[in-house]
């Protein structure tokens with residue numbers, strides 16, 4: 001697991017470094033310059049991940065998951081949502097069962 005986090009940390013830094021870059025030279029810069037495009041691409045990658053999970057097997061799922069995580073990092077950077085803000089949300093949920101949280105909303 002720590003290998004994934006190390007890769008994600010490097011990738012997040014690379015994504016940040018593309019801010020203000022040339023969209024013709026960098027696909028990441030293209031996503032960062034257009035949050036709607038970044039959101040659309042994330043949606044596509046999410047669907048492709050689901051298809052891989054239900055119909056294509058572990059290798060495809062790993063590959064689509066990598067696409068998904070890259071595009072998610074790009075969307076966060078494109079919209080200015082810090083990774084710390086996401087971490088804060090996850091931390092606040094630690095120890096709370098999803099069932100209990102849903103019940104507290106009357107679900």
Ligand SMILES: N=c1c2ncn([C@@H]3O[C@H](COP(=O)(O)OP(=O)(O)OP(=O)(O)O)[C@@H](O)[C@H]3O)c2ncn1[C@@H]1O[C@H](COP(=O)(O)O)[C@@H](O)[C@H]1O
Pocket residue numbers: 011014018025026027028029044066067070
């Ligand atoms: N991890 C990735 C990564 N994963 C996927 N992709 C790109 O995401 C795109 C995915 O689009 P699709 O699957 O829809 O394929 P497509 O049909 O060719 O794309 P579209 O024409 O629809 O945009 C492809 O162009 C992939 O190459 C990535 N592009 C970049 N990175 C990382 O970002 C770094 C910086 O990249 P640049 O900003 O392009 O220099 C790279 O060194 C990598 O580490």
